[in-house]
Amino acid sequence: MTYTVTVEPTGEQIEVEDGQTILQAALRQGVWLPFACGHGTCATCKVTVLDGDVEIGEASSFALMDSEREEGKVLACCATVESDVIIEADIDVDEDFEGFPVKDYTATVSKIVDLSPTIKGIHLLLNSSMTFQAGQYINLNVPGCDGARAFSIANPPSNGQEIELHVRQVPSGSATGYIHEKLKVGDSLPLSGPYGQFFVRRSQPGNLIFIAGGSGLSSPQSMILDLLEKGDKRHITLFQGARNQDELYNADLFAALAKKHTNLTYIPALNDAEDDENWKGFKGFVHEAANAHFNNRFAEHKAYLCGPPLMIDAALTALMQGRLFERDIFMEKFITAADGADEQRSALFKKI
Amino acid sequence: MTATKKLNLKQKYQYLTRDMDWEPSYQKKSDIFPLEEFEGIKIIDWDGWEDPFRLTMDSYWKYQAEKEKKLYAIFDAFAQNNGHQNISDARYVNSLKLFLSGVSPLEYAAFQGYAKVGRQFSGAGARVACQMQAIDELRHSQTQQHAMSHYNKHFNGLHDAPLMHDRVWFLSVPKSFFDDARSAGPFEFLTAISFSFEYVLTNLLFVPFMSGAAYNGDMATVTFGFSAQSDEARHMTLGLEIIKFLLEQHEDNVPIVQQWIDKWFWRGFRLLSLVSMMMDYMLPNKVMSWKEAWEVYYEQSGGALFKDLERYGIRPPKYQDVANAAKEHISHQLWSTFYQYGQATNFHTWMPKKEELDWLAEKYPDSFNKYYRPRFEHWDELQKKNQRYYNPTLPQLCQVCQVPVLFTETDDPSSISHRDTVYKEDRYHFCSEACCEIFGNEPEKYVQAWLPVHQIYQGNCGGPELPGVLSDYYHINLGEDNLEFSGSPDEKRWNEMKGIKPSKKDDAA
Numbered sequence: 001m002t003y004t005v006t007v008e009p010t011g012e013q014i015e016v017e018d019g020q021t022i023l024q025a026a027l028r029q030g031v032w033l034p035f036a037c038g039h040g041t042c043a044t045c046k047v048t049v050l051d052g053d054v055e056i057g058e059a060s061s062f063a064l065m066d067s068e069r070e071e072g073k074v075l076a077c078c079a080t081v082e083s084d085v086i087i088e089a090d091i092d093v094d095e096d097f098e099g100f101p102v103k104d105y106t107a108t109v110s111k112i113v114d115l116s117p118t119i120k121g122i123h124l125l126l127n128s129s130m131t132f133q134a135g136q137y138i139n140l141n142v143p144g145c146d147g148a149r150a151f152s153i154a155n156p157p158s159n160g161q162e163i164e165l166h167v168r169q170v171p172s173g174s175a176t177g178y179i180h181e182k183l184k185v186g187d188s189l190p191l192s193g194p195y196g197q198f199f200v201r202r203s204q205p206g207n208l209i210f211i212a213g214g215s216g217l218s219s220p221q222s223m224i225l226d227l228l229e230k231g232d233k234r235h236i237t238l239f240q241g242a243r244n245q246d247e248l249y250n251a252d253l254f255a256a257l258a259k260k261h262t263n264l265t266y267i268p269a270l271n272d273a274e275d276d277e278n279w280k281g282f283k284g285f286v287h288e289a290a291n292a293h294f295n296n297r298f299a300e301h302k303a304y305l306c307g308p309p310l311m312i313d314a315a316l317t318a319l320m321q322g323r324l325f326e327r328d329i330f331m332e333k334f335i336t337a338a339d340g341a342d343e344q345r346s347a348l349f350k351k352i
Numbered sequence: 353m354t355a356t357k358k359l360n361l362k363q364k365y366q367y368l369t370r371d372m373d374w375e376p377s378y379q380k381k382s383d384i385f386p387l388e389e390f391e392g393i394k395i396i397d398w399d400g401w402e403d404p405f406r407l408t409m410d411s412y413w414k415y416q417a418e419k420e421k422k423l424y425a426i427f428d429a430f431a432q433n434n435g436h437q438n439i440s441d442a443r444y445v446n447s448l449k450l451f452l453s454g455v456s457p458l459e460y461a462a463f464q465g466y467a468k469v470g471r472q473f474s475g476a477g478a479r480v481a482c483q484m485q486a487i488d489e490l491r492h493s494q495t496q497q498h499a500m501s502h503y504n505k506h507f508n509g510l511h512d513a514p515l516m517h518d519r520v521w522f523l524s525v526p527k528s529f530f531d532d533a534r535s536a537g538p539f540e541f542l543t544a545i546s547f548s549f550e551y552v553l554t555n556l557l558f559v560p561f562m563s564g565a566a567y568n569g570d571m572a573t574v575t576f577g578f579s580a581q582s583d584e585a586r587h588m589t590l591g592l593e594i595i596k597f598l599l600e601q602h603e604d605n606v607p608i609v610q611q612w613i614d615k616w617f618w619r620g621f622r623l624l625s626l627v628s629m630m631m632d633y634m635l636p637n638k639v640m641s642w643k644e645a646w647e648v649y650y651e652q653s654g655g656a657l658f659k660d661l662e663r664y665g666i667r668p669p670k671y672q673d674v675a676n677a678a679k680e681h682i683s684h685q686l687w688s689t690f691y692q693y694g695q696a697t698n699f700h701t702w703m704p705k706k707e708e709l710d711w712l713a714e715k716y717p718d719s720f721n722k723y724y725r726p727r728f729e730h731w732d733e734l735q736k737k738n739q740r741y742y743n744p745t746l747p748q749l750c751q752v753c754q755v756p757v758l759f760t761e762t763d764d765p766s767s768i769s770h771r772d773t774v775y776k777e778d779r780y781h782f783c784s785e786a787c788c789e790i791f792g793n794e795p796e797k798y799v800q801a802w803l804p805v806h807q808i809y810q811g812n813c814g815g816p817e818l819p820g821v822l823s824d825y826y827h828i829n830l831g832e833d834n835l836e837f838s839g840s841p842d843e844k845r846w847n848e849m850k851g852i853k854p855s856k857k858d859d860a861a
Contacts, residue, residue, distance in 0.1 A: 009363075067418045090406065092362060320663035325600045346657035348592055 052085030138193030213307025241286025373476035398475030442846030459493035548616035551591035617669035700837035
């Protein structure tokens with residue numbers, strides 16, 4: 001038995017199965033609700049039931065007080081539904097989020113490209129076309145690995161039938177190891193998507209800065225191709241960081257695009273090219289290239305960051321010291337098995 | 353998708369704040385909000401203020417009423433069951449005396465401070481946030497007094513906390529801290545109290561007192577603590593929002609905010625030295641040492657915070673390293689001082705028992721046995737010979753933090769840290785480089801400090817002899833509230849209550 005839950009104030013609808021919590025169903029179906037602990041103690045996911053029957057579940061009496069229960073408040077992370085329901089959540093309507101539903105797909109490997117010595121381009125033909133926003137990711141199930149692995153989609157949404165992923169081989173990573181060493185054209189893999197809140201906020205004015213590191217070029221590539229296809233007139237500056245010329249991939253693609261489109265500037269930066277006499281471009285880290293190009297001033301821009309944690313961290317510091325703040329910065333951090341556990345964080349920032 | 357669009361909580365809150373605001377037509381904005389600019393803070397656009405909590409008044413009252421109902425039911429049960437008999441030891445009550453005269457009046461001062469600045473911002477979101485916090489603070493002050501009023505029936509020294517807060521020498525430390533903040537501009541007040549105190553340092557105040565209550569069987573205070581902490585999440589959020597807002601509004605704000613963070617970190621650190629002594633010496637059942645608390649709640653949490661703030665061009669507080677190094681020493685130095693001046697306090701003092709000395713040695717392996725234990729054992733010897741040591745000379749107070757000049761140099765724990773400076777032909781004295789620097793930035797403010805020792809010597813506190821000052825001006829009942837714990841009326845009453853035979857003198861150390 002499934003019931004429909006309508007989430008106000010956005011009016012989005014989700015299907016909730018027997019035994020599934022409202023939060024599980026919402027996240028699964030691309031509807032974001034605030035949440036933190038996920039087991040009824042912190043009250044971050046408190047919502048109001050406006051209509052219908054809801055079972056409160058294992059909510060703590062401190063997180064959900066008696067009077068709140070009487071008022072119809074529930075915690076979405078432990079509440080299950082027993083009829084069609086309308087809830088009201090403390091969410092802002094992100095007018096740029098299109099909320100395309102998450103679906104399961106069967107993908108067949110159609111092409112494998114060596115982009116760099118450590119990064120392969122994997123092209124997957126889907127059994128049905130996927131609707132997604134440029135910048136979002138999919139979850140891929142790799143044989144022999146527990147749980148799915150997230151990979152950003154590198155092609156623009158104009159082709160939803162065949163998707164492209166950029167996969168860097170992570171030292172001692174089992175999934176990326178399999179993809180690099182065993183995967184071959186014609187293999188079949190299950191995946192689900194699209195996921196994520198990383199997409200271009202079209203309604204927000206301001207020229208665009210993209211900072212990409214390693215295989216983190218994937219999302220910006222999708223986003224920029226999409227913007228250019230749709231004739232977006234804002235200026236786009238792409239900074240691509242890599243170790244050396246061998247690792248710098250798709251440079252020809254973006255150099256050509258920059259020639260063709262006057263509103264695209266492409267700046268590659270190599271951080272391990274001190275002795276490379278053939279390299280005429282920027283030598284140093286990608287955030288240093290951004291600082292040099294914008295003279296340490298980023299105000300009035302919107303920035304999109306995609307790449308490994310250290311690059312994101314350095315780029316965030318550079319942008320913020322150049323007067324660009326949380327509301328102007330969007331990011332996708334690529335965390336792999338090779339990265340350590342996150343160190344203690346303060347509550348200063350919500351999403352960056 | 354359905355077409356229905358309703359107000360969400362954020363929009364409801366906006367109706368309460370922005371939409372009940374208006375643009376003045378026949379008065380200048382700068383006349384209506386005269387304090388908004390003199391600190392040099394530049395606000396470009398109040399719309400950049402993100403409301404730290406979205407709570408409408410009707411849900412606020414409902415929520416708080418339910419908390420009160422739960423809380424007072426527990427207070428009643430505590431009183432009816434003579435809950436005071438279940439505490440670990442009568443010495444524990446002395447930390448309540450310190451809290452009631454040192455902290456609860458600060459909650460009231462916070463209420464006044466937030467009510468005042470809640471009038472001073474031209475941004476409606478900030479005004480409403482401050483007004484709501486003002487009501488919270490008033491509630492905290494009241495519930496703390498109610499939580500502890502039961503103890504006033506059974507123990508000495510709790511009878512006149514607000515008056516003592518205004519007059520007693522060491523209570524000028526917390527009092528002057530809040531007076532300093534409340535007499536600053538509205539943005540400095542929020543940086544001082546909402547950010548530096550409520551966000552950066554609050555865990556070092558509340559966790560020790562509330563866990564201390566739990567470890568020592570004081571259920572009334574523990575329950576108050578839970579009730580208040582459910583509000584603290586909102587207060588901490590306001591602290592973060594004010595700092596982000598100021599730093600994002602204009603880069604000229606960054607150095608101003610940095611100087612405030614430097615100042616209020618240090619002022620808070622000096623104030624919390626009273627908590628350090630409470631943790632290490634006044635709790636019969638210890639929770640954790642001051643040093644451990646400082647490491648967890650400042651060095652780790654504060655470290656993560658200042659790492660994030662670095663992105664705004666803010667560095668850690670200037671004298672952070674001095675405070676970190678001092679974690680080895682301040683509790684011992686402060687308790688030594690209070691022990692010596694136990695004739696002039698509204699609570700009892702004592703020398704730690706042997707197992708407590710061993711606990712201190714274990715928690716402070718690099719400092720306690722070397723610098724402090726011999727002094728404590730010497731005093732204990734004197735006490736056994738009926739020569740309990742009291743210091744008859746009034747101490748030199750620091751012009752800024754008002755703590756006696758008793759702390760030592762970072763690189764030499766055996767020499768007193770003392771600084772002085774001359775301003776308009778008068779010489780002023782300080783406990784540290786940091787306090788001296790705070791004075792130097794605003795000398796006209798701190799020359800007005802009401803220093804209890806100076807005031808006694810000037811004859812403004814009764815006297816002329818000390819007992820007269822203590823009984824008539826401080827309202828301390830001599831021989832009941834003050835002096836050594838062992839042999840005190842509190843101890844006698846506790847022993848009768850618990851059927852304990854009087855302890856022999858040589859049980860100590």
